[in-house]
Amino acid sequence: MVFFFSKRAETKRKDIPKDDYDEIVKLFKRCDVNKDGKLSWEEVKAGFRKLQSRFPLYRTHRAFQMADENHDGFINVDDELDKLVTYALDCYPGTIKLRLI
Numbered sequence: 001m002v003f004f005f006s007k008r009a010e011t012k013r014k015d016i017p018k019d020d021y022d023e024i025v026k027l028f029k030r031c032d033v034n035k036d037g038k039l040s041w042e043e044v045k046a047g048f049r050k051l052q053s054r055f056p057l058y059r060t061h062r063a064f065q066m067a068d069e070n071h072d073g074f075i076n077v078d079d080e081l082d083k084l085v086t087y088a089l090d091c092y093p094g095t096i097k098l099r100l101i
Contacts, residue, residue, distance in 0.1 A: 024085045027051070029077060038074035044084070051092065063087050 031047040032039055039047075044063055048056040067075045067083040075084050 020089060021085060024051075024088050025081065028081060028084060028088075032077060037077045039077065039081075039084070040074055044075060048088070051088065053091075059088075059091060 027050055028039060028044070028047045031043045031050070033043060041060060041064070045056050045060040048059040048063075053059050063084050064073075064075070066087045067080045069080055069083075070076075075081065
């Protein structure tokens, strides 16, 4: 039997255009509606909906597996946002500008 989600995938920030990275950072920071510096499950899901994801619930689940290092149920904007943004950019290579129109 194969377990697809048993290991945390490593995210690396390589060959990511700075403009795309900055756009996604702004998008997820805008999703922090209560301005507490942490992204909840619903806030991250809203971010993937803004990216026009066909599977926002799945993307949110995977994002929390990759970015929520302390497993508190939130993605800290100061510490863990980089991993969330890297994951989002890995999901949509080369299509960020078209998705944000």
